[in-house]
Amino acid sequence: METERLTDVDKNIGKKTKDDKKKKERKHKASNYAKEVVVELKKVSWPSKKEVVKATGVVLALTVALGVIVGAFDLLFSTLVGLIVG
Numbered sequence: 209m210e211t212e213r214l215t216d217v218d219k220n221i222g223k224k225t226k227d228d229k230k231k232k233e234r235k236h237k238a239s240n241y242a243k244e245v246v247v248e249l250k251k252v253s254w255p256s257k258k259e260v261v262k263a264t265g266v267v268l269a270l271t272v273a274l275g276v277i278v279g280a281f282d283l284l285f286s287t288l289v290g291l292i293v294g
Contacts, residue, residue, distance in 0.1 A: 255263070
């Protein structure tokens with residue numbers, strides 16, 4: 209009976225060691241990933257402030273224009289449905 213218990217203990221010790229190794233590998237992988245992200249972000253060519261402002265203006269203008277167009281169609285269809293139903 210004691211021999212079986214010792215064998216079980218040995219198996220559990222082996223499992224803990226494997227789990228510890230896996231945890232260390234995960235930490236190592238995570239730190240490598242973070243380092244690689246920083247390296248890649250340094251390679252990015254970031255737009256200038258002027259380019260960002262210009263692109264933002266274009267997006268806002270298109271959003272307003274599409275909002276007006278959708279609103280006009282909504283008004284037109286609402287009126288047509290009102291004439292048909294009412």
